[in-house]
Amino acid sequence: MQKILISTDIKRLMKSEDNSALQKFCEDKHPADIADILSSLAPTEIWKVLSRIEDQLTAEIFSHLGDETQMKVVSSLRRSDLAHLMTNLSSDDRVDLIKKLPENKQDALLPALAHAEREDIRRLASYPEETAGSVMTSEYVALTASITAGEAIAKIRLEAPDKETIYYAYVTDSKRRLLGFVSLKDLILAKPTTLIKDIMETDVIFANVSDDQEDAARKIGKYDLIALPVVNGNNTLVGIITHDDALDILNQEYTEDMEKFMAIAGKHEAGTYLSTPTLVHYKNRAIWIVTLAAIGLISGIIVHSFSGTLMQLMILALYMPMIADTGGNCGSQAATVIIRALAIKEISTKDAFKVFFKEIKIALLISITLGLLGFGKVLLLSGSKDAPVGYSLKTIAFAIALAMSVQVISATIIGAMLPIFVTKMKLDPAIVASPALTTIVDIIGLTIYFTTAKLMLGI
Amino acid sequence: MQKILISTDIKRLMKSEDNSALQKFCEDKHPADIADILSSLAPTEIWKVLSRIEDQLTAEIFSHLGDETQMKVVSSLRRSDLAHLMTNLSSDDRVDLIKKLPENKQDALLPALAHAEREDIRRLASYPEETAGSVMTSEYVALTASITAGEAIAKIRLEAPDKETIYYAYVTDSKRRLLGFVSLKDLILAKPTTLIKDIMETDVIFANVSDDQEDAARKIGKYDLIALPVVNGNNTLVGIITHDDALDILNQEYTEDMEKFMAIAGKHEAGTYLSTPTLVHYKNRAIWIVTLAAIGLISGIIVHSFSGTLMQLMILALYMPMIADTGGNCGSQAATVIIRALAIKEISTKDAFKVFFKEIKIALLISITLGLLGFGKVLLLSGSKDAPVGYSLKTIAFAIALAMSVQVISATIIGAMLPIFVTKMKLDPAIVASPALTTIVDIIGLTIYFTTAKLMLGI
Numbered sequence: 001m002q003k004i005l006i007s008t009d010i011k012r013l014m015k016s017e018d019n020s021a022l023q024k025f026c027e028d029k030h031p032a033d034i035a036d037i038l039s040s041l042a043p044t045e046i047w048k049v050l051s052r053i054e055d056q057l058t059a060e061i062f063s064h065l066g067d068e069t070q071m072k073v074v075s076s077l078r079r080s081d082l083a084h085l086m087t088n089l090s091s092d093d094r095v096d097l098i099k100k101l102p103e104n105k106q107d108a109l110l111p112a113l114a115h116a117e118r119e120d121i122r123r124l125a126s127y128p129e130e131t132a133g134s135v136m137t138s139e140y141v142a143l144t145a146s147i148t149a150g151e152a153i154a155k156i157r158l159e160a161p162d163k164e165t166i167y168y169a170y171v172t173d174s175k176r177r178l179l180g181f182v183s184l185k186d187l188i189l190a191k192p193t194t195l196i197k198d199i200m201e202t203d204v205i206f207a208n209v210s211d212d213q214e215d216a217a218r219k220i221g222k223y224d225l226i227a228l229p230v231v232n233g234n235n236t237l238v239g240i241i242t243h244d245d246a247l248d249i250l251n252q253e254y255t256e257d258m259e260k261f262m263a264i265a266g267k268h269e270a271g272t273y274l275s276t277p278t279l280v281h282y283k284n285r286a287i288w289i290v291t292l293a294a295i296g297l298i299s300g301i302i303v304h305s306f307s308g309t310l311m312q313l314m315i316l317a318l319y320m321p322m323i324a325d326t327g328g329n330c331g332s333q334a335a336t337v338i339i340r341a342l343a344i345k346e347i348s349t350k351d352a353f354k355v356f357f358k359e360i361k362i363a364l365l366i367s368i369t370l371g372l373l374g375f376g377k378v379l380l381l382s383g384s385k386d387a388p389v390g391y392s393l394k395t396i397a398f399a400i401a402l403a404m405s406v407q408v409i410s411a412t413i414i415g416a417m418l419p420i421f422v423t424k425m426k427l428d429p430a431i432v433a434s435p436a437l438t439t440i441v442d443i444i445g446l447t448i449y450f451t452t453a454k455l456m457l458g459i
Numbered sequence: 460m461q462k463i464l465i466s467t468d469i470k471r472l473m474k475s476e477d478n479s480a481l482q483k484f485c486e487d488k489h490p491a492d493i494a495d496i497l498s499s500l501a502p503t504e505i506w507k508v509l510s511r512i513e514d515q516l517t518a519e520i521f522s523h524l525g526d527e528t529q530m531k532v533v534s535s536l537r538r539s540d541l542a543h544l545m546t547n548l549s550s551d552d553r554v555d556l557i558k559k560l561p562e563n564k565q566d567a568l569l570p571a572l573a574h575a576e577r578e579d580i581r582r583l584a585s586y587p588e589e590t591a592g593s594v595m596t597s598e599y600v601a602l603t604a605s606i607t608a609g610e611a612i613a614k615i616r617l618e619a620p621d622k623e624t625i626y627y628a629y630v631t632d633s634k635r636r637l638l639g640f641v642s643l644k645d646l647i648l649a650k651p652t653t654l655i656k657d658i659m660e661t662d663v664i665f666a667n668v669s670d671d672q673e674d675a676a677r678k679i680g681k682y683d684l685i686a687l688p689v690v691n692g693n694n695t696l697v698g699i700i701t702h703d704d705a706l707d708i709l710n711q712e713y714t715e716d717m718e719k720f721m722a723i724a725g726k727h728e729a730g731t732y733l734s735t736p737t738l739v740h741y742k743n744r745a746i747w748i749v750t751l752a753a754i755g756l757i758s759g760i761i762v763h764s765f766s767g768t769l770m771q772l773m774i775l776a777l778y779m780p781m782i783a784d785t786g787g788n789c790g791s792q793a794a795t796v797i798i799r800a801l802a803i804k805e806i807s808t809k810d811a812f813k814v815f816f817k818e819i820k821i822a823l824l825i826s827i828t829l830g831l832l833g834f835g836k837v838l839l840l841s842g843s844k845d846a847p848v849g850y851s852l853k854t855i856a857f858a859i860a861l862a863m864s865v866q867v868i869s870a871t872i873i874g875a876m877l878p879i880f881v882t883k884m885k886l887d888p889a890i891v892a893s894p895a896l897t898t899i900v901d902i903i904g905l906t907i908y909f910t911t912a913k914l915m916l917g918i
Contacts, residue, residue, distance in 0.1 A: 028662055032682050157647055166644055167626050167685075184643060185625055188616055203487050221710070223491050224703035226626075226685065243702045244683035247709065251680070254713050255799050273800040274813055281817070282824040285792050289825060292788060293832050296781055300840050303777045307845075310776055317769055317776035318762045321901060322755055324780055328787070328897065329751055333744050340714050341732040354733055361737040366745050373752055381759050386766075438787065442780060 010037055014049060023053045026061065035064035043072040051081070056161070059088035068275050071100060083112035090164055092137035092245070095124040124239070132216040133209035135249060136230045136239030141169040143196055145179055150192030156184065164242055168227045171200045178229055178237045180204060206231050209238060214253045220246040257343070292439050299443045306450040309459050315386045316453055319378065319400050320446070326370060326404060327411040327445040328438035334359060334415030335437050339429045342419060349424045355416055363412035371405035391457060403452035410448065411441040469496055473508060482512045485520065494523035502531040510540070515620070518547035527734050530559060542571035549623055551596035551704070554583040583698070591675040592668035594708060595689045595698030600628040602655055604638055609651030615643065623701055627686045630659045637688055637696045639663060665690050668697060673712045679705040716802075751898050758902045765909040768918050774845045775912055778837065778859050779905070785829060785863060786870040786904040787897035793818060793874030794896050798888045801878060808883045814875055822871035830864035850916060862911035869907065870900040 013022045026034050026049075038046045038061070046069070050058045062070065062085065074082060074097070086094055086109070098106055098121055110118055120138055127133025141163050143152050152169065160166050169187070171180040180200030190199050206229045207216040220228050220243055227240045303310075303320075310317055338355065341347045347355060378397035387393045415437055419429035453459065472481045485493050485508075497505045497520065505528070509517045521529065521544065533541060533556070545553050545568070557565055557580055569577055579597055586592025600622050602611050611628065619625050628646070630639040639659030649658050665688045666675040679687050679702055686699040762769075762779075769776055797814065800806045806814060837856035846852045874896055878888035912918065 030662065030664060030682050153647070160644060160648055166647075184647075185619060188612070188625075188643075189619055203489065205489055221703065221706040223489050224701075226702070242683075243685070243706075244680065247680040247702075247706060250706065250709060250713075273796065273805045274810065274817065278817060278820040278824070281796075281821045285789075285821065286825050286828055289785070289788055289792070290828060290832065293781070293785060293829060293836075296784055297836060297840070299780050299784075300777065300836060303780060304840055307773065307777060311773060314766065314770060314773075317773075317779070318759065318766060320776070320779055321758050321762060321783055321905065322752070324783055325755055325758075325898060325901060326748070326752060329748055330744075333748070337732065337740075346732045351733065358733065358737060358740070362740045362744065365737070365741040366748060369745055369749060370752060373749065377752075377756060377759060381756070381763055439784060442784060446780065 010049065014045070019052045022049065023057070026053050026057055031057070031060040032064045034061045039065060039069050043069070043076045046073050047076060047081075055084070055088045059085065059090070059093075063089060063093045067100070070097060074101070079108060079112055082109060086113060087117060090137055091120055091124065091139050092135065092164075095121050099125060127209055130213050131209060132207040132211040132213055132230050132241060133238070135213050135216070135245055136209075136241050137164045138239045139164045140227070140229070140237075140240040141166055142172050142176070142237065143169050143182070145171050145173075145195070145197035145200065147196055148192060149187045149190040149194045149196065149199065152182070152196055153184075153187050153192075156187075164240065165227050168225075168240070170204075170229050170237055170240075171196055172237050175234075176236045178204060178206060178231050178235055181229065183226075204229060207241065208232070213241075213249050216241050217246040217249040217253070221250075288436075292436065295439050296442075299439070299446055302443060302446050302450075306446075306454075309450055309454055312459055313388060313391075313396070313453065313457070315382055315388075315396060316400075316450070318382070318386075319374075320449070322374065322377070323404060323407055323445050323449050324442050327407045327441045330363070330366060330408050331411035331415030331437045331441040334363075334412045335419055338416045339419045342423055342429055349420050352417070352420050352424075355420060356413070359412055359416040360409075363409045366412065367405040367408035370408050371401045374404040375401035396457065399453050399456040400449075402456065403449045406448050406452065407441075407445045410444055414441060414444070469508065473504070478511045481508065482516070485512050485516055490516070490519040491523045493520045498524060498528050502528070502535045505532050506535060506540075514543070514547045518544065518549070518552075522548060522552045526559070529556060533560070538567060538571055541568060545572060546576060549596055550579055550583065550598050551594065551623075551698075554580050558584060586668055589672050590668060591666040591670040591672055591689050591700060592697070594672050594675070594704055595668075595700050596623045596704075597698045598623045599686070599688070599696075599699040600625055601631050601635070601696065602628050602641070604630050604632075604654070604656035604659065606655055607651060608646045608649040608653045608655065608658065611641070611655055612643075612646050612651075615646075623699065624686050627684075627699070629663075629688050629696055629699075630655055631696050634693075635695045637663060637665060637690050637694055640688065642685075663688060666700065667691070672700075672708050675700055676705040676708040676712075680709075747895075751895065754898050755901075758898070758905055761902060761905050761909075765905075765913075768909055768913055771918055772847060772850075772855070772912065772916070774841055774847075774855060775859075775909070777841070777845075778833075779908070781833065781836070782859075782863060782866055782904050782908050783901050786866045786900045789822070789825060789867050790870035790874030790896045790900040793822075793871045794878055797875045798878045801882055801888055808879050811876070811879050811883075814879060815872070818871055818875040819868075822868045825871065826864040826867035829867050830860045833863040834860035854916065858912050858915040859908075861915065862908045865907050865911065866900075866904045869903055873900060873903070 009025065013025055016022075038049060041049075046065075050062060050073075053061075062073070065073065074085075077085070086098070089097065094117070098109070101109065110121070113121070124133070124136070124138065139162060141156055141159055143155065147155070156166050156169060167184045169182050169184070170178060171182065173179055180197075180202045181204045182196060182200045186199050186201075205219060205223050205225065207219060209230055209232050216228055216230070219225070220241065225243065227242045228246075229237055230239045230241060232238050338347070342349075375397050378400050379393065382393060382397075384393045387396050418437065418440075423429045468484065472484055475481075497508060500508070505524075509521060509532075512520075521532070524532065533544075536544070545557070548556065553576070557568070560568065569580070572580070583592070583595070583597065598621060600615055600618060602614065606614070615622075615625050615628060626643045628641050628643070629637060630641065632638055639656075639661045640663045641655060641659050645658050645660075664678060664682050664684065666678060668689055668691050675687055675689070678684070679700065684702065686701045687705075688696055689698045689700060691697050797806070801808075834856050837859050838852065841852060841856075843852050846855050877896065877899075882888045
């Protein structure tokens, strides 16, 4: 309702020629909200609004538009307008945008930018995706150790408009090597004549350009930072990652984890479910589904190898789905708990034994519960007519329940230990995702099921 | 390696009686790191270190200890020491800690605290878990609109040591109603004589005390905030939530989402996998597993109702696991993609039709792929001897492959649409979690399988 009202407001302002009214309207709200409102307009109309307000505000609102809307707006722009917009974007947003442009557009655009910006883009774009280097911005405040707190505040005041944050400032030497850090709080609390070198924190928490972006984001969380400095191999300060980027990174990583966990391949970019072509969705999903179906051949072969047993004891076929489902569920639960505990560092691979004993205990309790339920289920669903001559239904029910219990224990232990093993191998534990695990647990479960039946019933 | 060295350092410092050396050692590192090092010591030893350093630093390091370690340390303290520690903790950490104490300890402790602190605890503790009110702190900077920027900076400087953040200040009237907000950046950039009311932002982004903590955290992310003010029903400012709390909240919510998704009940508190008793783990997991096993009765009944068909065509039993696994996998994938897209607002329930058509297209492609694979699999694994007299293996393989294709389409559509339907019903889409979905899809899949076979093969 409110959004519609505001959207009407903006349409009215667009019709009038009063740029200052439009500027005031956009200034009074948060850029993220203005971006939300503009998103419902056509790309050319969005630009009509943005081109009439101040450059800095244009850049801020633009950076809050979704990826797709940004691309649509950009493709409707003349080269000179685009170059002008680029100049005003913050350095990390700028390089993100340019990386998304088609190569011929990139080549056409770069010469239109100032030399310093071109160099900045080239430098930032050179870091591989998902590294700390690829998400940092070069717009940080740098100070020298020999100036005073008062001088530092004066310098910060001067540079504030061009910086991503002014609340943290980094102290560097003449070769831009990171020596220390001061917060604006420290500067304000210090006497104006105090030297920076006397108040700076020298034990600086930092990331390396090649660090994983998720590790950098987690550092920001662990140490409650507003920004994290990023250095290269020579300890030269090359950028910072800010707290708001950390939130975005964790959101993105979480989505990718979830999808990996459900065996969906590919990278997840924000805001693209509907716009991603069907064929890309197909490719991302089918890769794993087909792989798993291929692995499923093994369970097919196992069932086939027991087809003699099945022929004799048809009743076993009736409870195959129960064994498979329960095993998959127990394994997935255990894996979820462990993968997550590993991810947030509640446990490490060194705790393998502790986890093993804990899971054994949990599995035993669940297996007794489900074994009893399974026994009751067989007695409830099947009649003595389902039992072939020479076997009592109770004996068969007991064999099925026993197989079920063994399957619960094995599935739980596999689900819990496989992620630890995979982590130990320096792989991402999410690859033992739920579908992959279900497939493995099924193969083992069917073997347990038929073997138990054969041994117990002497077929 | 470094950690061992540091831990040795601290043990050496503990033996000496030089408090200032210990103070300096703890000051030079980030409190989170000191907390990490101390965690390996016994609770009484941790307190031996903390009691010898300055109160403020003690509180900071203490608040970075894990929940369990905190409780162990606290239970070893005398009441007076605990009251003293409480006084120095930030207001949100204080109330978190007190809520975890057993009730008799709470009652014993409260009278030992100053009146103002007691009131603060009582107020903060009154907000229900998971609300914005329950995670906010009352240590924010409040300004009046009539003072100047220079006066505001002087006030902030004075109050800085007791505030959670000084980078955002909130402007309130005499009744503490929220009027506006200024950042320290605004204050520093303004002329010292400018009045606050002339520079304050009046369109303040805020949360209500009763809002969900996750929504509050997402607001901090969306608007790139360092802190979010929290108001009660009368628009009275009652606290703030800081950016670092937002990261913690999102992490906690992710874990709970993941676990819900894998059908694990209960609340997840950070740092507790190993310390949570086996029986609690059992309860959280078994609730769902048992429920699903009960629902699984339905698939048991279905398989039973087709046992005549199975008797005639044993070969169908051999491919039941393939049908079940593939359906579960396809449904889970679709559900994961859609639940996540809903969570990060890529799509809304209004997009139901668009999602439906997109998923139909994806499902068709996957179903053709898997249908062909299924056909080949039957021909590969089974020989003509598996086909009963009167049926060619190819006909049977075709029937199985067709059933597989139908199952892929139905599972994908159910997996995609169910979360949207559940969201529309104002429920959490994560309740159609992977195991729950697998169970539903299995029931439908088995019905499709046997019905297709009966119709095609005329049994």
